[in-house]
Amino acid sequence: MTVLELRDALVEALGDPGRVSDGESERDLHAGDITFHRPRRPDVVVYATTTEDVSAVLALADERRIAVTPFGAGSSLEGHVIPVEGGISLDLTRMDRVLDVSPADLTATVQAGVTRSALERATAEHGLFFPVDPGADATLGGMAATNAAGTTTVRYGKIRANVLALEAVLAGGRVVRAGSRAPKTSAGYDLLGLLIGSEGTLGVITELTVRLHGIPEHAVVLRLAFPDVEAACRAATTTVAAGTGVTRVELLDAWTIRAINAHQGTGLPVGPSLYVEATGSEATVASDLELVREIALSEGATDVVSERDPTARTRLWAARHSSAYAAAAAAPGKQSRSTDICVPLSELAGAVSFAREELERRGLVAGIVGHAGDGNVHLSLHVDPDDADEVRSSDELIELLVTDALARGGTCTGEHGIGLGKVHALEQEHGDLVPLMRGIKQVFDPNGIMNPGKVLPHLDVSLGD
Missing domain, CATH: 3.30.70.2740 (Alpha-Beta Plaits)
Structure with missing residues (x-):
């Protein structure tokens, strides 16, 4: 099948030529992520707006043996969205509706293209928030596909712990749902957990129901500097072991602090540092941070600063999240x-x-x-x-x-x-389990069209016969 034939077949399947493009600029935008991995243009970019669109695309692709690579914000770090076999880049960013926010159930249901910041805006008016913070303003579908985590994992866990249910489309176009709105289940194999973190190799996530939490009434950040990185790490470990209810415990080495100062114009003390945030009632926060302070001083902390003002705290976390850009500038x-x-x-x-x-x-x-x-x-x-x-x-x-x-x-x-x-690293870590993973892949994607080249070594599918 030629690229022109593929484009025409997709237009016919979706009924809208405006959502299928083989233009060079759009193919370039979908050729890579934000890192070192070499880009590779897809043959065609498809913009899905509904689960039915995704189903139609995967049905056609599976029949014609054409590779499909899901695309969200493009902020992945291990080449997840690079279409190494060409084929179709399936862009989900137009599936951006917050379908439901249920304060009574502490849940929200969103389409896969909803970004973390968009969900934050939709839930904040109810006094609620979604806790997983990977730094980038990623889409919820992309976060689930990579089992994203971030700065708040120590308190709230990774995204797998914060998704109650999802809808996904399998190769061939079959739509499946895993999980429910109930807070827990013991019903059968954990297919919900399997699809989360599968990196688009088993199916395309189109909808998620996620856990929400109440916005804490009080938050304080301690900025701690140490004489060496070993002392900072020991303080972090002791803080967690002591049972404090801290929300974030972030480490930055001296090189990173120096880069942030140069990039952001800040005057942070140059040395290994911890940023420790506690949230909750004022009394709980004060108690937790007093213990953290004592631990830090026992490890020789050279600077201990509390940031209580919301603007100052936002500025501090903005500096932390900008560390990758600061490193790039350096x-x-x-x-x-x-x-x-x-x-x-x-x-x-x-x-x-x-x-x-x-x-x-x-x-x-x-x-x-x-x-x-x-x-x-x-x-x-x-x-x-x-x-x-x-x-x-x-x-x-x-x-x-x-x-x-x-x-x-x-x-x-x-x-x-x-x-x-990190395909080879996975084989190094789980060589004995790779055959089981291959078996799972074969059940979900027998023709190997789903994000080939990722997680496991792949077969060439490219543009099928």
Whole structure:
């Protein structure tokens, strides 16, 4: 099938030529994510507006053996949205309706293209919020597909813990629903949990029902600076072990703080730092943060500052969320190759120290940040993709980080996912389980059209006969 024939077939299936494009600019916009991975244009971009649209596209694609790659905000970090076999980039951003907010049930139901900020606006008027905060203003469908997490995981968990039900379309066009609005279930295999984090390789998520929480009445952030990163990690670990109800425990190394100061014009003390937020009643917050303060001082904290003003707190978290952009500004001419691993809390200091030692030894440019409350370490690595030696060195670094994390009882990724960038790391971590994963993939997607090249090694499907 030629590209023109594919475009005409999709127009006929959807009944609207305005939602199918083979224009160069739109194909370029859907060729990559925000990181190092090389882009690859799809043959056609389709803009879905309903579940029925998605079903029609997948039915046609499965019949013709054409690759389909779901696309949301394009903010993924391991090449998830790159259509490595060409075919169809299925853009879900026009499926952007908040279908229901139920304060009585503490739930919201949204289409997959609703962004995190849009959901926040819809729920805030009810005094509620959705807690998963990956930093980027990602779509809820994309967040579910990658099992996103972020700064609040230590308190609220990843997105898998915050989705009660979803609707998805399987290869061939079949629409399925998993889960319900009930707070819990013991009914059968957990297909809801299986589809979440499947990275578009098992189906396309079109609708989600998510948990909401009441907006806390009080919030305070402690900004803590330490003499070395080991002390900061020990303080983070002790904070969690002490049973405090903190919402965020974020680690930033000295390199990152320096980059943020240069990029944002801030005057933060340059040194390994923790940003610790507590929320709840005023008395609870005061009690939790007093304990955190004592822990920090016992680890030799050199600076302890409370941020109570909402504007100051927003500014502080904006600086944290801008760390990737600050790192990019500190590495002109290079591209982001952000990566993450996750380890048990007792191994956090060792994992961070190992990462920094390897970075320095190789002369690579990267800041280290982490969701220290759950052992998740991120490297905002930047490399020149045209420098073969630098690329090779970064390959070796990531392989070493994964090997080190696994030796510490950890995992090759805490929240970025496998995508196309960590397929070999998944095999290293779960080689004994990969045959089971392949079996699941075969059941859901026998013709291999769903986001080929991601999670597991793929078969060429491209434009079918």
